[in-house]
Amino acid sequence: MEFREDILGAPYEAAELTLRPDDEGAVCATLVRRLVPGSERAVLYVHGYNDYFFQTNLADHYTALGFSFYALDLRKYGRSLRPHQSPNFVRHLAxxxxxxxxxxxxxxxLDGHRQLLLNGHSTGGLIAALWAGRRAGRAVVDGLFLNSPFLSMPAGPAVRTVGGPAVTxxxxxxxxxxxxSSLNPHYTHSLHKDHQGEWDFDLTLKPAEGFPLYAGWLAAIHQGHRRLRSGLGIDVPVLLMASTRSISTTVWNEGLRRADAVLRADDIAAQGPRLGRHVTIVRIEDGIHDLVLSGEAARTRVFAELDHWLAAYLDVPAIEAPLIDAPLIDARPADARPAGESA
Structure with a gap:
């Protein structure tokens, strides 16, 4: 294994991790890093579905706090996808x-960090949570930050009940x-600078229309959700963030800039207590699916809440800027509130 300059350029480095081959042949993952000299703290970021690591503003924030930053491009995603492979495909999330x-x-x-935070987004949040549950009691990670984790299918209970066994x-x-596939291309368009967004990323690694949706991959997600519903028993503090609302649209809508256009935010929050005994749930007003790519006010709130949690539970020195003033948000879904009670 050798680290070389990453596609993002310095100070990012990347190394290919050789993994066990599968039915399609050779398999690898890619570990990207941005070191903070002398730091004993590190964070490992795991991306979502139809995604790869490009969120350098997230790395900027962590390194400013003194964390060495690492990100995985999982097998068959992004930097790790090879021509002989089915993109994004696995049979089991494990x-x-x-x-x-x-x-x-x-x-x-090898790099000598004594404290490790695991940060997962969307499908990466589900993968990270399941992994942490399987590693409970081994002291390999000190906390989890889950950014809009894929904890529930974006469908009603009846559809999930009937569709899950069929897909499996x-x-x-x-x-x-x-x-x-129900992937909404307008979500990616809301992010990319060549469309309606402000971010720059490779549309061949994160295409707006997505990659093929394989039945085996979707069955693996259903299996992961069933495991979550029985409780994961994660034994370290967990910070779960989600937007305050979701949006579903087949055409461009300005609301895509202020809501989760991929998952049901209320469902994410409702599943949070199943992760472990120590779960903090924060709802972000005007947050989009990848909360750290939200509009400026919302992502400022995301980072402020993260800093507050890190100071409280991982003893990371607090930053000088206080949390911005914002109303408390009820994390319960609307149908779980007493009649007549509003958010």
Whole structure:
């Protein structure tokens, strides 16, 4: 393993992690890092579905706090996708344990960091949470920050109840069968500077229309959700953030700049207590799906809340800027509130 300059340029470096081959052949993951000399704190970021690490503003924030920053491009995603592979495909989410374990080993044993925060976004949040549950009691991670984690299918209970077993059966019999995708291209358009957004990233690694949706991958997600519903028993503090609202639209809508256009934010918050015994839930007004890419006021709130939590639970020195004034948000879904009670 050798770190070389990353596609983002200095100060980012990347190393290819060779993993066990699967049915499609050779497999690798990519570990990106930005070191803070002398730091004993580190954070490992795990991206979402149809995604890869490009969120340098997130790395900027962590390094300003004194964290060395690491990010994984998981197998068959982003920097790690190879021509012979089905993009994003796995049969079980536990397959990702291999690259997370290796990244943790490098961060702790080779690079010498004594404290480690795991930060997952969307599907990466589900993967990180399941991994942390399986590693409970081993003291390999000190906390989790989950940014709009994929803890529930963006559908009603009836659809989830009926559709889950059907998808699992299809995924078992025909794992690489391509299913109709509901990925909203307008979400990616709301992010990218060449459309309606302010961020620059590679649209071949994160295409607006997404990659094929495989039945086996979706079955793996359903299996992960079933495991979550039984409780994960994560034994370190967890910070879960989600927007205060979601939006569903097939055409461009300005509301895409102020709501989660991928998942149901209320459902994310409702599942939070199943993660472990020590879960902090924060709802972000005007937050989008990837909260750190929200509009300036919302992402300022995200970072302020993160800093406050890090100071309280991981003993990270508090920054000088106080939390911006904002009303408390009820984390419960509307249908869980007593009749007549509003948010």
């Amino acid at each position: 397959e990702y344990d291999e690259e997370i374990d290796e990244a943790v080993r490098i961060i702790r044993e 059966a299809i995924g078992r019999m025909a794992p690489t069968r391509v299913l109709p």
